[in-house]
Amino acid sequence: MKEYWTALASLMGAFAFLQGVLHAVFPAELRAAVARLLGRLTRAFSPYCYFDVTEMDGMSTNEIYDAVQLYLSSTAAPASGARLSLSRPLNASSFTFGLAASDRVADTFAGAAVTWEHVVAPRQGQGFSWRPLPEEKRRFTLRIRRGDRDKLLPAYLDHILAAAADIRRRSQDRLLYTNARGGAMDARGLPWDPVPFKHPSTFDTLAMDPARKAAIMADLRDFADGSAFYERTGRAWKRGYLLYGPPGTGKSSMIAAMANYLGYDVYDLELTEVSSNAELRKLLMKTTSKSIIVIEDIDCSVDLTNRAKPPPAPKPRPSIDGAIDQDGGAGAGRSITLSGLLNFTDGLWSCCGAERIFVFTTNHIEKLDPALLRSGRMDMHILMSYCSFPALRILLKNYLGFQSDEELDRLGDAAAVLRGLEEWVDAAEITPADVSEVLIKNRRSGKAEAMRELLDVLKFRAENRRRGGGAAAAAPGKEAGGDNEEEEEEKRALESPKEGKEQAGIDSCGDGQDEEAEAKKQV
Numbered sequence: 447m448k449e450y451w452t453a454l455a456s457l458m459g460a461f462a463f464l465q466g467v468l469h470a471v472f473p474a475e476l477r478a479a480v481a482r483l484l485g486r487l488t489r490a491f492s493p494y495c496y497f498d499v500t501e502m503d504g505m506s507t508n509e510i511y512d513a514v515q516l517y518l519s520s521t522a523a524p525a526s527g528a529r530l531s532l533s534r535p536l537n538a539s540s541f542t543f544g545l546a547a548s549d550r551v552a553d554t555f556a557g558a559a560v561t562w563e564h565v566v567a568p569r570q571g572q573g574f575s576w577r578p579l580p581e582e583k584r585r586f587t588l589r590i591r592r593g594d595r596d597k598l599l600p601a602y603l604d605h606i607l608a609a610a611a612d613i614r615r616r617s618q619d620r621l622l623y624t625n626a627r628g629g630a631m632d633a634r635g636l637p638w639d640p641v642p643f644k645h646p647s648t649f650d651t652l653a654m655d656p657a658r659k660a661a662i663m664a665d666l667r668d669f670a671d672g673s674a675f676y677e678r679t680g681r682a683w684k685r686g687y688l689l690y691g692p693p694g695t696g697k698s699s700m701i702a703a704m705a706n707y708l709g710y711d712v713y714d715l716e717l718t719e720v721s722s723n724a725e726l727r728k729l730l731m732k733t734t735s736k737s738i739i740v741i742e743d744i745d746c747s748v749d750l751t752n753r754a755k756p757p758p759a760p761k762p763r764p765s766i767d768g769a770i771d772q773d774g775g776a777g778a779g780r781s782i783t784l785s786g787l788l789n790f791t792d793g794l795w796s797c798c799g800a801e802r803i804f805v806f807t808t809n810h811i812e813k814l815d816p817a818l819l820r821s822g823r824m825d826m827h828i829l830m831s832y833c834s835f836p837a838l839r840i841l842l843k844n845y846l847g848f849q850s851d852e853e854l855d856r857l858g859d860a861a862a863v864l865r866g867l868e869e870w871v872d873a874a875e876i877t878p879a880d881v882s883e884v885l886i887k888n889r890r891s892g893k894a895e896a897m898r899e900l901l902d903v904l905k906f907r908a909e910n911r912r913r914g915g916g917a918a919a920a921a922p923g924k925e926a927g928g929d930n931e932e933e934e935e936e937k938r939a940l941e942s943p944k945e946g947k948e949q950a951g952i953d954s955c956g957d958g959q960d961e962e963a964e965a966k967k968q969v
């Protein structure tokens with residue numbers, strides 16, 4: 447053993463001596479040139495080719511570097527023992543993992559295997575620069591087989607950029623934009639005001655028939671994954687949904703659930719703040735892709751019943767360009783018309799961006815111009831109606847904290863109450879909003895008690911409807927009075943099916959054969 451160590455020591459001594467001689471005899475430049483030559487020779491005979499993605503591209507940051515960092519953090523499988531760096535970008539709600547210095551990950555694309563290495567080296571002197579450069583030079587080196595080069599480039603890089611944009615969007619807080627400033631623009635010339643969008647509604651919390659819910663989710667997923675389909679068929683990559691039904695049935699909640707499901711931003715378009723078709727078009731052009739553009743209560747926003755005739759002139763006010771609309775929008779193209787709105791949703795201008803969803807909501811579908819409803823304009827008409835039993839089960843689970851359907855069915859002595867709810871819910875014609883109100887009020891009294899209270903409310907409403915009762919049917923103990931006559935009228939319309947059909951005009955939203963026929967073509 448002793449001999450072994452002696453031999454090793456003399457070997458290392460000889461090596462150090464030789465290195466000293468080499469350094470003394472050959473100047474540094476010559477050594478570097480030899481190293482370069484050796485590198486080139488090895489690369490020439492190597493079956494691989496290499497691509498460097500540096501962090502800095504001249505003086506500016508290289509966006510591909512950031513994209514690769516983000517992509518590798520979530521997609522590629524780090525080699526066992528690889529070290530990951532952890533970070534949380536500004537405005538982001540989740541963490542991202544990155545590859546630490548000198549570590550490698552493997553990835554595959556179109557059946558070809560590739561390797562990424564993260565190389566970090568100290569920067570040799572800063573030199574002159576207007577802005578400080580990072581102390582280290584960082585780059586990713588992509589190694590691919592020579593034969594795979596044509597197959598991988600540039601498709602693989604496109605794939606990485608798209609995936610990184612998607613990850614960035616999902617990890618950052620989404621935004622809700624409004625145009626409520628009456629056409630004024632901010633310092634960057636944008637007409638939209640953004641605020642963080644944190645609506646908690648999801649398809650899990652949305653109370654509606656599970657089959658219809660699944661159909662809507664599938665439609666949304668098809669849309670979001672349909673880039674190739676839309677390109678192949680020559681259709682603009684956009685989709686329109688019309689949500690209709692009585693107040694409190696979840697139309698706004700559905701929009702939030704859609705946005706949360708797809709990870710899209712929401713543009714809440716306040717039509718009454720828009721003074722002309724031209725302004726509407728400009729607003730549209732300033733929206734980003736992967737967004738939902740919403741017009742709530744479309745029947746109340748502007749007079750859209752007549753396609754040709756411009757609506758009454760609005761008051762003069764600054765337009766989006768900052769100029770005063772002197773003629774008050776009376777001239778052609780100076781006020782919002784139905785055709786302006788239709789151009790907005792499906793004219794040539796609507797295609798100036800991709801992957802957009804338009805959602806219109808209304809309480810009164812019958813008030814809308816048939817031009818808005820004709821097939822192909824709004825791709826899906828979704829009726830948000832009174833609570834059905836499957837929808838009620840979802841609310842019971844969410845509000846009373848049942849962990850599963852089995853737990854809800856295993857209620858022991860309260861099982862009869864559940865059967866009662868099933869029996870009375872359709873006759874009560876109660877909205878999910880009213881059900882949630884009862885459950886919130888009684889949830890502290892325990893699950894069974896809260897359900898009993900709800901059953902009382904359902905029976906009371908059903909009885910009242912049967913007798914043709916008015917607004918008092920809202921809930922037992924609830925005051926019928928109110929100072930807003932219009933609201934009362936609407937309430938009455940919803941409480942009484944007969945009056946409802948005549949006064950609030952909800953025949954296409956209510957029960958009955960009409961609805962059955964409707965349901966065949968609608969979700």
Ligand SMILES: Nc1ncnc2c1ncn2[C@@H]1O[C@H](COP(=O)(O)OP(=O)(O)OP(=O)(O)O)[C@@H](O)[C@H]1O
Pocket residue numbers: 651652653654691692693694695696697698699700809830877878879880882
């Ligand atoms: N289908 C539903 N699922 C879960 N919660 C619901 C549903 N419908 C209504 N709610 C509850 O009722 C409240 C009001 O619902 P929402 O604002 O979505 O109704 P809406 O149909 O948009 O009403 P409006 O026509 O008055 O705008 C929501 O905060 C939500 O908690």
Ligand SMILES: [Mg+2]
Pocket residue numbers: 697698699742807
């Ligand atoms: Mg709403």
